[in-house]
Amino acid sequence: MDAAEFRRRGKEMVDLIADYLENIEQRPVYPDVEPGYLRSLIPEEAPEEPDTYEDVVKDIERVIMPGVTHWHSPYFYAYFPTANSFPAMLADMLSGAIGCIGFSWAASPACTELETVMMDWLGKMLKLPEDFIAGTHGQGGGVIQGTASEATLVALLAARSRAVRMILASDPQRPETGITSKLVAYSSDQAHCSVERAGMIAGVRMKKIPTEQSDKYAVQGETLRRMIQEDKAAGLIPFYFCATLGTTPSCAFDHITELGPICNAEKIWMHIDAAYAGSSFICPEFRPLLNGIEFADSFNFNPHKWLLVNFDCSTMWVRKRSDLIGAFKMDPLYLKHDHQESGRYFYTDNSLFRSLKMWFVFRMYGLKGLQDYIRKHVELAKEFESLVRADQRFEISADVVLGLVCFRLKGSNEVNETLLKRINNGRKIHLVPCQLSGQFVLRFAVCARTTESRHIREAWRLITQLAEEVMQDVTKLKVRM
């Protein structure tokens, strides 16, 4: 395929994409296929001679679409959103064509530099403390990571390296081996599973801090303080705390204004994971949720979740870039260049031109457009919450702060499991569950860019209709017994 053919095929693909997204709500949101469905639809080996492009395109509907979970359908309410916008897609097209690998400044100066400036733009939208803004002379700054999971790990590794350095500085006789096995990290029992995995990877203890429904599933300062004291008494070295703002199960918020000072006093690295909720902090009315950021060493959230920047774009800020440089830097000759210090200074050396899509999105929406977008999703969630609250058979399981509503039928876990199964088997809307205080709970997350009030009401109509059926079946069963 040469450039001339690409011009033609590219334009067809633009139309195919626009058609797909314009008509997405006609498709079943959740696919009706069995594991292994795809293998039998295509050959067992790559062709020797080229296929025609027509055949490849035909196979999109024949092979791919039947197995796609349509994350951008306005009937998709599962997990958390993943972003999708036209400006981001245009930027990604350009990024793919430039196709530079940004592992150092010299490898593509524009790539490194736009990233730093876009991270400053976004940091200012969030009203982050000055310390996190790179500017021309700052010690801190931001970098794009692939995912929040990666950011959590990077922060943990930087914290581990800082802790080992501090311990050796205060006790130069101490052997370095063995320190890691004394280190202990903390996070909420509501934290994302990637936090626990980061602990496994780094080879350190990761303790889960218990939370309570009565505290709205937020980590309490008192609990953290007690665990730290106990661990220190047992000869362990607390060094890292991952706070969550907007937990995965119920969008709960740890009290970082209370937790931050404890971490600072104990020289514990506080990382903040706000993967989903972070985008909302660009709105003044949600910004208070980030109060306490001034105590953090690092902060991360995913514009690729809720800020219209397509995957992958997870934005991480650190107070001191040198903490990361110290933890990861490698200098082989083939990567050396004249402007060494201006390169990317973080773990993920390689990246495409991911800042391009931030630039396109921020400019094409403007701050106001982005704020409107967040507000609309929160309003839709509130609308859904009202529908649930108005129905005596249901209950709300956690405070609705942003775009997530946790709810359930008053009744057993089994009844709720059955309800969810029927919802998903209907394939008209898609939800996933969570567990809160031993209860099986349904999560309703407003996800798609194009979700409107009518979709929310249709979803609720379907849910109540299926709930009716489930409850009738339960009654029949009881009568029969």
Added chain:
Amino acid sequence: MDAAEFRRRGKEMVDLIADYLENIEQRPVYPDVEPGYLRSLIPEEAPEEPDTYEDVVKDIERVIMPGVTHWHSPYFYAYFPTANSFPAMLADMLSGAIGCIGFSWAASPACTELETVMMDWLGKMLKLPEDFIAGTHGQGGGVIQGTASEATLVALLAARSRAVRMILASDPQRPETGITSKLVAYSSDQAHCSVERAGMIAGVRMKKIPTEQSDKYAVQGETLRRMIQEDKAAGLIPFYFCATLGTTPSCAFDHITELGPICNAEKIWMHIDAAYAGSSFICPEFRPLLNGIEFADSFNFNPHKWLLVNFDCSTMWVRKRSDLIGAFKMDPLYLKHDHQESGRYFYTDNSLFRSLKMWFVFRMYGLKGLQDYIRKHVELAKEFESLVRADQRFEISADVVLGLVCFRLKGSNEVNETLLKRINNGRKIHLVPCQLSGQFVLRFAVCARTTESRHIREAWRLITQLAEEVMQDVTKLKVRM
């Protein structure tokens, strides 16, 4: 921007991309900007109200292009190639629109399944042993990682977890803490810097195995065996060896037919990093370089380097998927689903629909087209090698096996450094150096898809012209002294 406007803008972007790639050789391959150049060209904050799309597009030439290192220019000979092809770009457009996040089978069955099948297709093109092919019942199989660095780390972590399990199984009384500090991993002193970094992240010793020019910079079985014995005698536990096929400095090949049996006998996990060279193994004439794969536990290379699949696409195969599942699996309720075991079973849970671009590329080129592409690059490298060999002032510094030529002026490191500086300051062609046995060496890697013989000859003309100048300056300097 709505779908209608995207149709228009998307088509304009397709033309912009085609224009860029068709005319890329007119641009200086290496940018002439100072660090910090970009910040002053754009506002300090995101706009409140949207900018116009026209303004954004205008800024591509004004702000971005002056700072781009043009990796796809036929005059780009630095690092190793990064792939760029039209079919891959089309697939990426579609992938961005579908925008599903493939962290489990249910999150998008097509995404998980096409990946497994494409990894089988590619595994068969490489004639990998059956053990690495998933098929419908295999224990092994392939998965796409973001980068080779990630694959090396994933393999190391799986190896660490297997080693700890084996040690505890043979000695259940032994305390788990402390085992890691006894583990020792190995790689060549020619290995990519990401191998050393993987060791830092995993918190294990990573020993560099010395190599010699006389052995063509390949790790020798004898050396590995001796180091293992010494380490065991010192109470350490050897558990991981990362072999390199096609090293970054000079494209050297470790002797895995000799090293593999040693690793197997010692129950050491052998990972093979063939980041660049791996693509060539689809050609029967280069496949012998992979002999010894039958001893490996895992194998990885980057189609996003040399197989026309745009970044990111690093393909990793393991003999036993369960080794990875054991090392990374996490099961929160919000990720549980009916077909749990069919999900992705690896560390990098999140990904876009990266297999789509493999599918498009393999079908649009066919195996023959891909082989032709590899062969053409190798021929161009041989052509460059001949030009160097025909010139008495130069020498070849390492065997030319694939698309990389390491060469230098006979003379001091300083002279060669000066030559390279002038080459890059000319901005017409771009190369990076490496160090081989204390010598400063120039690396000439055939990179772009559109590189032809005429570009190679032009590059050589420029190099010899600059060499002439450098040598005259050196002579003048000597005369003056």
